[in-house]
Amino acid sequence: MKALAAAYPGRIGAAEFRENSTADTGDWAVQVGETWFYYAQGRLLPENLRNRYAEYDPQPFYNYPAELPPWKDPTPEETERFKDSAQRRAANPPKRSQHFYDALWRASTREESYDRVKTIRFLGRSVMVHYSIMEELALVEERILNTAKTNAQVRQWMNRLDSLAGWNWRSIADTQSRSFHAYGTALDLLPTSYGGLQTYWLWTAQNFPAWWAVPYERRSSPPEAVIKAFEDYGFIWGGKWLFFDTMHFEYRPEILILNNLPVKTAN
Template identity: 30%
Template sequence: MNKMNAFLILYFIACVGCVSNPRVKADDAATGVETSLKQDSSGRNGGNVAAIPAGARILIDVYPDAGMKYKDGYIVFPDGERILYDDGKKKSFTVMLDNSDVEDMFGMRYDTASSKPGYLSDAGRSRCEALFKKMYGKSASEVASRMETVDWFGQKIKFTKVNGASSQLGKVVAELKTKPHLAKYLKPASTFYWRNVRGAKRMSAHSYGIAIDINVKMSDYWLWANKGKGETAKILYKNRIPLELVRVFEKHGFVWGGRWYHYDTMHFEYRPEQLANKV
């Protein structure tokens, strides 16, 4: 067989392959980023995964009940409501907290390895309010309508059932019941309270029914120990909550305020996307 014949045979085989799967290039051109939302064999959002930002992929994966997709720079919900993923603005630390877009939420990595958080390491304090209000409720009454009662060691508390949060808190309760030596840290507890963060205009995670504060008398808060200090000041760290207790919460999708530079050691918040963020 001469070289020309061999070339023609290989060319013919390649052309047959293109004809046998004619939609590959056509679909990519027609749908653009939306190709990343095609369902793979597992039923999850697959396809051109690289076209979806890492944070959007995490949200889609850890909050499957929300039915989120990513298209043309937006997080898109089943009812058509869209939330901008990245506003493209460069932000200071405080502006990022006060005006977080979805992308800002993944700007820091939640560190479960260090015993003491680094300067301004506050992964989880950034919350895109539009996203959280869409998932959990845009008013106190709407959030309340989506909550259920959880038996917290004999205390009846309210927690949202959205995204399986109350179910995960129930798993925390079940595991902590096997550790009676930690009981003194757990009561009393508080959860739902529609309000702003102390001293700020942004909403507290308690507003969405996804946060629980445990025994205040056994806890520490950065402003208590560093009176008058601003968000970017150097502060002293304090904590009395055992890491054994913390790891139980983290195992079930909760972040701990004690892992923030601006620590709030009584505070646990259902944020599985932060624990899944490995960037």
């Protein structure tokens, strides 16, 4: 909760441990607008739903490494664990409470969300994003363009970039949870060709049932300098997830702060 407060200082008040008459014990909470949101076993719920946390899956707060760990083929035990995780996800699509991020981005409906997005130019392509991350994206772009002047790999990646996908009012594929694309705070960078490489675990699973065992060199990834540019300004990269999505970046500075990784401010 302290990471959330640090990540969005203009939108969230300081984290507080609050007692509550509707619960037996206190809990950490942050205030967005007039509403207090409680940790509630990781569900981030408003006060009136605080005791109903069992109806939702936890919000994704997780270890996010500064660098991809060296590739190791999954052990039999890891293979069983990954397989079980995928099967449980398919059998019970995750359903997370959207209340906190709806309030944070002031977008609880498609119409409200659409009112919050603007069309910008990023690396020469048009994309719709939430207006409040426009400056961060401008700084990411500036870093990438400056790096491309001396980094051939980044220049080649930019030349192969086809289109961008930003705002899209939808849920995460195969879940009951709202995508960060629905707020305009996620960005997919789509190349003209993947060159036979894998980019998204769900697509990969159609041809490779053991998708988690696809090594890094068989995955399509942006150059490290591009990933670092995004991370420095509060974006996380889906290539570091088990359920990998190497074309995907989303604005989640709280994840970086939670993992003691530096985040530059736009000011």
